[in-house]
Amino acid sequence: MTLASTLLLAFAMSTDAFAAAIGKGAALQRPHFREALRTGLIFGSIEATTPVIGWAMGMAASRYVAEWDHWIAFTLLLLLGGHMIKEGFSQSEDEENERPTRHSFLRLALTGFATSIDAMAVGVGLAFVDVNIVSTAAFIGLATLTMVTLGVMLGRVLGQVVGQRAEIVGGVILIGIGSLLLMEHLGVLA
Template sequence: MSVYALWAIAFGLSMDAFAVSICKGLACSSFQWRNALKTGVYFGAFQAGMPLLGFLLGVQFSETIKEVDHWLSFGLLSLIGVNMLKEALSKKDEPCAGTDFSAKSLFALGLATSIDALAVGVSFAFLSVDIWSAVAIIGLITMAMCIVGVKSGHLLGAKLKSKAELLGGLILIGIAISILIEHHAFG
């Protein structure tokens, strides 16, 4: 997998955390860099850790399902992407995460927004991915996006949330399609 694809996946995965970070910023009456950095570190750590865990789990089964690994990667990434699109396009407004920047709150939100990264990590086990580079890129991009998200939410308001989820879903679906095309064209 190319470094460009990894960057695209990292941006796609970071969009859920970015959207929650925007909500955090929306709920704040005053912006504090400490809270933005704390949010970025928690979310970045979860977004980096979950693909590693998924990769380790996927490696255990990679030989068993080698013949269909590209379909599994395509399915997982497409499912995550479509789910993100559905959330972005749904009419209901979900409540924002609020002003709670406690470790407990950020832990729960970090875990909740990184479940899709676990599935991506499983798909990495079936592809040519340097997992250490991948988790570093995913973690750092997510951290940066979340810091920007808290600040943006504070400055710009609710309009960014659904657009971030929409973009993330489209990116993941695009990567899923490219995996399938690459496998059939070169595999």
């Protein structure tokens, strides 16, 4: 693979995470750059690891990953998004001012994993191409780190504009990402 195709692949793999990060940033009370970077590091680490796992699984498991990846991602994003929407509707105006300043590691890791399952499937495909999986995974991780950090900061602006319903918007974004992934894999968006 050429450097240009590796970079394109890296940024393509980070688009789902970018959209999810906007929702995560919107749900927080004015997140600082440090929190955006923390979120980017978590997502980037996961996004860099999953293609390596997929690559290691090789041809033997590709059928199973390809058959279920979209359902796993959809279910995780639906549950996380639904929880965020529920929280958004249950907040009073006083609680709006008490939005969290950071998300738990577990919540970020689950979202990061849900948005990186496609990278695992890509990793399986990369096992059959002349590619340095370590450098490719590093590019994917760095692209995701960058895009997610920017996404959280963009979500900060969105959170200020949307106000009390920012968590609802974030939940809708996560469900939308999951739905798009599912429709894409089912061939609805072909």
